[in-house]
Each structure stands twice: as structure tokens, then as C-alpha cells.
Amino acid sequence: MTETLAATTTEMMSIASARLLKDGQVCFVGIGLPSAPANLARLTQAPGVVLIYESGPIGAMPTVLPLSIGDGELALTADTVVSTPEIFRYWLQGNRIDIGFLGAAQIDRFANLNTTVIGPYAKPKIRLPGAGGAPEIASSAKEVFIILRQSKRTFVNKVDFITSIGFGDGGDHRARLKLPGKGPTKVVTDLCIMEPAAGTNELTVTHLHEGVTREQVIENTGWPVQFADTVDTIAPATEAELNALRELQRRTMIAHGMDSGE
Amino acid sequence: MTPDVIFDQMIGAGCARKLIFSWGGNPGVGSLHRLRDAVENEWPHALELEEHSHADLANAYVAGASNLPFAVMRGYAGGDLPKYNPTIKTIVCPFTGEELAAVPSIRPDVSVIHAQKADRKGNILLWGILGVQKEAILSAKRSIVTVEEMVDELDAPPNACILPGWAIDRVCVVPRGATPSYAHGYYERDNRFYKAWDNISRERDSFEQWIKAHIYDVADFDQYLQEAQ
Numbered sequence: 001m002t003e004t005l006a007a008t009t010t011e012m013m014s015i016a017s018a019r020l021l022k023d024g025q026v027c028f029v030g031i032g033l034p035s036a037p038a039n040l041a042r043l044t045q046a047p048g049v050v051l052i053y054e055s056g057p058i059g060a061m062p063t064v065l066p067l068s069i070g071d072g073e074l075a076l077t078a079d080t081v082v083s084t085p086e087i088f089r090y091w092l093q094g095n096r097i098d099i100g101f102l103g104a105a106q107i108d109r110f111a112n113l114n115t116t117v118i119g120p121y122a123k124p125k126i127r128l129p130g131a132g133g134a135p136e137i138a139s140s141a142k143e144v145f146i147i148l149r150q151s152k153r154t155f156v157n158k159v160d161f162i163t164s165i166g167f168g169d170g171g172d173h174r175a176r177l178k179l180p181g182k183g184p185t186k187v188v189t190d191l192c193i194m195e196p197a198a199g200t201n202e203l204t205v206t207h208l209h210e211g212v213t214r215e216q217v218i219e220n221t222g223w224p225v226q227f228a229d230t231v232d233t234i235a236p237a238t239e240a241e242l243n244a245l246r247e248l249q250r251r252t253m254i255a256h257g258m259d260s261g262e
Numbered sequence: 263m264t265p266d267v268i269f270d271q272m273i274g275a276g277c278a279r280k281l282i283f284s285w286g287g288n289p290g291v292g293s294l295h296r297l298r299d300a301v302e303n304e305w306p307h308a309l310e311l312e313e314h315s316h317a318d319l320a321n322a323y324v325a326g327a328s329n330l331p332f333a334v335m336r337g338y339a340g341g342d343l344p345k346y347n348p349t350i351k352t353i354v355c356p357f358t359g360e361e362l363a364a365v366p367s368i369r370p371d372v373s374v375i376h377a378q379k380a381d382r383k384g385n386i387l388l389w390g391i392l393g394v395q396k397e398a399i400l401s402a403k404r405s406i407v408t409v410e411e412m413v414d415e416l417d418a419p420p421n422a423c424i425l426p427g428w429a430i431d432r433v434c435v436v437p438r439g440a441t442p443s444y445a446h447g448y449y450e451r452d453n454r455f456y457k458a459w460d461n462i463s464r465e466r467d468s469f470e471q472w473i474k475a476h477i478y479d480v481a482d483f484d485q486y487l488q489e490a491q
Contacts, residue, residue: 068289088317127301129287136317136337165340177339
């Protein structure tokens with residue numbers, strides 16, 4: 001029997017997300033948190049996953065995580081590099097993306113994402129970077145996975161600004177808008193996995209990380225969060241997953257001129 | 263599209279009245295603090311924002327290069343950006359009745375890009391991550407291309423990304439012209455500077471000291487590069 005190594009909650013968030021990607025799927029990788037799980041999936045159970053970045057690389061196989069999605073490493077290791085207009089027109093709008101993988105600063109109960117402002121738009125308390133490619137990824141990818149850390153600040157009842165649509169006001173709102181993609185199907189956090197409930201499309205807890213309690217999730221969610229009838233426990237990290245992730249992070253830190261940690 | 267540290271420097275120095283953009287951050291590091299200070303606190307003065315998504319601006323450059331009045335695309339449905347940016351409109355497809363987003367084409371007065379090589383006729387070869395560089399040049403009223411080097415022959419295969427010299431107004435040889443970013447095949451991105459910028463730009467004082475020492479008090483780009491080493 002393999003001895004289970006202790007993964008941090010952040011590592012478990014990446015590992016649980018990586019497991020969701022299937023071999024051979026085409027994944028549009030958003031800026032920030034999604035890059036680690038997308039590449040971890042490629043290095044573990046989904047070696048044939050095709051990673052696409054909005055800067056143009058198709059089939060990128062970086063040995064280190066990009067600091068910027070414009071990093072040369074992505075271009076060097078890709079099957080091809082196309083222009084940014086082409087990425088959005090032929091590949092995303094052209095319905096060739098299975099999974100859009102996004103991060104966010106804020107998410108609400110219907111999985112709408114905010115990366116624009118905290119507070120009013122004209123006079124924001126915090127000005128965030130903005131939309132990037134996310135609105136089109138959220139509307140056009142066949143399915144969307146979202147990864148972000150969970151707290152009352154990030155999981156809010158209603159986002160201050162809908163940068164990228166999830167299920168709008170819930171229910172069949174997304175269908176009424178005639179958006180091409182199915183929308184968010186999984187939200188992975190450092191505490192749990194949420195999925196839209198059938199009918200309402202409200203985010204509902206379906207899985208908990210090992211050792212996480214329902215109370216912890218409730219305390220860190222800005223709406224009265226519901227739990228699915230069956231809530232499964234997420235399997236702990238395997239040695240292979242954890243080694244692959246830590247190796248990837250170590251190579252990345254060295255390449256970016258940061259401390260290599262331990 | 264993605265203003266980063268150079269734009270942050272210009273905004274902090276008071277050189278920008280308006281920013282048209284789709285993502286304004288320090289990639290992999292965090293905020294652009296000077297951009298945030300301008301938007302949140304109007305320092306050094308108010309900054310007008312015209313905000314889009316990447317797909318929108320990429321399409322708008324294509325429309326500009328194509329000499330069309332607007333670009334058409336899916337996306338934005340259900341999002342809040344069109345509420346705050348009046349240039350984003352919807353149109354109905356005359357063939358299918360589908361509602362689509364329309365945005366006006368971009369026609370910059372001047373576009374400046376950096377590429378790897380030029381030959382003596384001014385033909386430009388660029389490779390790696392192309393972004394919207396070709397579209398930015400072809401949509402502009404005037405264009406400037408800076409290159410790492412000038413060569414006798416480009417030695418490019420037939421489908422390489424080449425901008426013919428006659429389609430460009432000026433070519434300037436500026437080695438390390440992409441600093442602190444990278445030029446594929448020439449030098450790496452200076453990730454340490456991007457990380458250092460987070461601290462330099464966080465406070466107004468440290469930003470002003472930096473901009474005085476590294477921009478105002480240097481004679482030219484060569485001296486700037488020497489001091490940056």
C-alpha cells in the first residue's frame with residue numbers, strides 16, 4: 001500500500017482539478033490558477049490533453065508553468081502558434097474547445113465570474129485586471145471548469161460585476177441567452193467541488209476534500225450553500241500526483257528566478 | 263489589449279488620458295499599481311477607461327486592418343461590460359436572425375511593434391507569439407517597427423509571418439527593444455524585473471524615484487539598458 005503524503009489545501013485544489021481533465025480533451029487555459037492543474041493533468045493521467053492559451057499556442061507542453069501567457073516557453077513547445085485573432089475566431093468561436101478552464105476574483109451562486117472591479121465600476125474599491133479572454137471562453141467553450149480559493153470574499157451571493165457569464169440569474173437564463181456552451185460544470189476550491197444543481201443551476205457542494213467539514217464550507221460561502229444528496233470525499237493525492245505537481249512548481253520557481261523553496 | 267509594466271510607467275508619469283484595454287495586470291505577479299492608483303484615486307490624474315475583452319479587441323484590429331467599420335462576434339451576452347462600454351452594441355444577423363455583438367474597428371494613428379528581423383528593403387520577419395502585431399500594423403494610419411537586427415536575407419519559409427516593407431512607414435534597429443519582455447530567439451523575458459516592479463510601483467514615492475532615475479535622468483535607451491543590467 002502506498003503511503004499517502006500530506007498535500008496542502010492549495011495542492012489538493014490543483015490535483016482535484018487536474019483529475020477532471022480527460023485524455024484527448026482540448027482545454028483552453030485561462031490566466032492564473034488554471035495553468036498548474038492543466039499541466040499537471042498532462043503530466044499525469046491525461047498525457048494527450050491539448051492545451052491552448054489565448055496568446056496563440058496550440059498543444060503547448062511547457063516544462064515550467066508560464067508566468068505570463070505570452071511566455072516563449074509556450075510557443076517553443078506547442079504544435080503550432082497562431083495569432084490571437086485566430087485563437088478566438090477559429091478555435092474558440094469555431095467550437096473546438098472542450099473545456100474552458102478559468103480562475104476568478106469573485107464567483108456567485110450561479111457561477112458568474114468577476115475579474116473587473118470590487119465595488120462600483122465608476123469608483124471601484126479595487127480595480128482588478130479585467131476580462132482578458134474569459135467572457136468568450138465562458139460563453140463558447142463546450143464546458144467550463146473554474147478554480148479559485150474559497151472564502152466569503154470570493155464566494156459571494158451576487159458578484160459586483162459580471163465579467164464572464166455562468167448561469168446569469170440561474171434556471172434557464174443561459175439557454176435563453178442562446179450561449180453556445182453548456183457553462184460551468186465544476187467549481188474546484190481548496191475546500192470542495194461544487195456543481196450546478198439540476199434545474200436551478202445554483203452551485204451546490206458535491207465533494208469535500210478529505211478532512212474538510214460542511215461547517216467550513218458554510219462559513220466560507222457568501223450564500224446559504226446547499227449540499228447535494230450524496231456528498232463524496234475527494235480521494236487524497238497519490239504520490240505520483242504530488243511528486244509531479246511539486247516537481248513542476250520547483251522547475252517553475254527556478255526558471256522564474258524565485259527561491260526554489262525547500 | 264494587455265497593457266503591462268510599460269503602460270503602468272506611462273500612466274504613473276501622467277502621460278495617458280485614456281486607456282483602451284482588455285486586461286491590465288502584471289502577468290503572474292498581480293496588479294498594475296499605477297493603473298489602479300489612477301482609477302481608484304485619480305493619481306496623478308483621472309484616467310478614462312474604455313474596456314473590452316481580448317476577443318473583442320482582436321476582432322476590432324482585424325476589422326481595422328480589413329478596412330471594415332466594425333467587427334462581429336459571439337460573446338458578451340449576459341455580461342456587464344456592454345453596460346459600461348457604449349461602443350459594444352448588438353446586431354441581428356440578416357441571414358439567421360442570430361443576435362451578435364458588434365464593436366467598432368480600431369484604426370490607431372500610430373502602431374509600434376517590435377519584431378526580430380528586417381532585411382535591407384524593410385521587410386519584417388516575426389515569429390513566436392504573434393498576438394495582434396500584424397493586425398496592429400495593418401490597421402494603423404502610420405506604423406513603426408523596431409527590430410533586433412537588420413540582415414541581408416530573411417531566409418524565411420513561404421508561409422512565415424512577414425510584413426512587406428512597403429506596408430510599413432519606418433523600421434528602426436533597436437536591439438533589446440522588447441525589454442523587459444523578450445524577443446523570441448534573442449533573449450529571455452526579465453521575470454525578475456516584472457516581480458521587482460510590484461514593489462517599485464506600489465507606492466508613489468518609490469515609483470517617482472524609479473522613473474526619475476531610469477527614465478528622466480537617462481540620456482537614451484542605451485543608457486537605460488546599461489543601468490537596467
